[in-house]
Amino acid sequence: MTTAEAPDTAEARDTAEAQGTAEARDTERASTVIGGGAPSPAGEGPPGRGRRAARRLRLWYGRTVLGLAVLWLLFAVVRWLVSGRWHWSLILDVAPPLFLTGIPLTLLVAGAAACGRRRRLAAGVSGTALALALTTGSGFNWPALWRDPGPVPPDALRVVSLNTQYWAMATDTDRLFALLHARDADVYLLQEHVGWTPGLGEDGYWRLDDDAELRREFPGYHIARRSELLTISRYPILSQTPVGPGPRLTYGRKPAFGQEFAREKVLRTDLAVRGRVLSAYNVHITVPLALDNLNLFSDFDHDPYLRRKHTWRQEELRGLERDVATNPHPVLIAGDFNATDSMRSLDGVRAVAEDATPAHPDFLPLSWKFAALGEFGDNVFNQDLPFFRMDWAFTKGATRVHRYEFLPTDGVSEHRLQELRITV
Numbered sequence: 001m002t003t004a005e006a007p008d009t010a011e012a013r014d015t016a017e018a019q020g021t022a023e024a025r026d027t028e029r030a031s032t033v034i035g036g037g038a039p040s041p042a043g044e045g046p047p048g049r050g051r052r053a054a055r056r057l058r059l060w061y062g063r064t065v066l067g068l069a070v071l072w073l074l075f076a077v078v079r080w081l082v083s084g085r086w087h088w089s090l091i092l093d094v095a096p097p098l099f100l101t102g103i104p105l106t107l108l109v110a111g112a113a114a115c116g117r118r119r120r121l122a123a124g125v126s127g128t129a130l131a132l133a134l135t136t137g138s139g140f141n142w143p144a145l146w147r148d149p150g151p152v153p154p155d156a157l158r159v160v161s162l163n164t165q166y167w168a169m170a171t172d173t174d175r176l177f178a179l180l181h182a183r184d185a186d187v188y189l190l191q192e193h194v195g196w197t198p199g200l201g202e203d204g205y206w207r208l209d210d211d212a213e214l215r216r217e218f219p220g221y222h223i224a225r226r227s228e229l230l231t232i233s234r235y236p237i238l239s240q241t242p243v244g245p246g247p248r249l250t251y252g253r254k255p256a257f258g259q260e261f262a263r264e265k266v267l268r269t270d271l272a273v274r275g276r277v278l279s280a281y282n283v284h285i286t287v288p289l290a291l292d293n294l295n296l297f298s299d300f301d302h303d304p305y306l307r308r309k310h311t312w313r314q315e316e317l318r319g320l321e322r323d324v325a326t327n328p329h330p331v332l333i334a335g336d337f338n339a340t341d342s343m344r345s346l347d348g349v350r351a352v353a354e355d356a357t358p359a360h361p362d363f364l365p366l367s368w369k370f371a372a373l374g375e376f377g378d379n380v381f382n383q384d385l386p387f388f389r390m391d392w393a394f395t396k397g398a399t400r401v402h403r404y405e406f407l408p409t410d411g412v413s414e415h416r417l418q419e420l421r422i423t424v
Contacts, residue, residue: 062114062122069107069125076100076129080136084344087310090288096387097139097342098364104129137342139389141365143358152402156421157273160185161334161393163284165413166196167208176412177217183419186234187271189334191284193230194261201290207257227264229282238270238277244319265316268323278399278424279327281320283335286312317348324396325352330424331396336415338390346392353394356420359404367391367406367416391418399424
């Protein structure tokens, strides 16, 4: 090393030491600010580590909540767009309306714990999904919060509608008749008046030849039956007409009962009620997916099956809508529509008739998947899972609903019994 180089090297060394000292002071000052106190004692780890970890946790929490909210909103929008319009929409429509509102509400609350702009984004996305659910079929009966139904007129008709679950196959008809007689109805609109052999699917249905028994159980009543649909009326039946695709099946001759059961899902009976004609529609819209074919991972080809079921449902509903729209008489429609409030299958019916739900006292009326002694044994399909409403009633014209209730069936059916008090 030369003499000329020595001062420069010393000066460089001094500069480096000064910079190191300044950096050390800056680090100590930053540690004091972040930690909220004196620098951490030696051996206790880097200063502020706990707070930085908490901030990272809130950051990832916010990202997770926001991501879930975005995914749920995407699901909600797609479900609403394809519901009732695509044969695979059943996979999305299986979510009960209560879930469609409950999940975005949960995400909205959870988003409040996020930090920064993610809190606002999560709130906006979750709020949008919640608003969509509330305005496109939440299942909530808002008029129940303020409506006073008033007294039922003494001359009001009592109408009962029930899916009898294969005519009380898992219990006995005595129990079913006792349930029906206890209501002492003027009109009974009953579905699944049919026999069924488990394990045979759509080929397992057979006609019940019990006309004599029905006349004994309901003396003085008038009876109309077609396919699985049974209407029993205290008032004379002027005419009975299958509605929808049913009449096209005959081709001039009576079809086999299996075909009749598969396609005749709406039975209209015109009743002579105190000088007026009341058209009563007994409805059981085709189920979109039978439990026999529930395993989507089996070798069963579900696409043509679901496409066929979807087409049948559309034909049945459009046939009902057309007939009601052109019917000049007071109308009552009741039965099992195999559709929840959030499914758009009911849009057309609501366009031509008035939903009876506002006359129901419950804020959240539910009618299906109650515990019953069903045909599927002791498994998940026979448990009490009452998150759905499949049974509906509608009116048109001079028909007025004064009371509308869902009543338990004492294990006869997994459906609730619909009871309406009406005047025409």
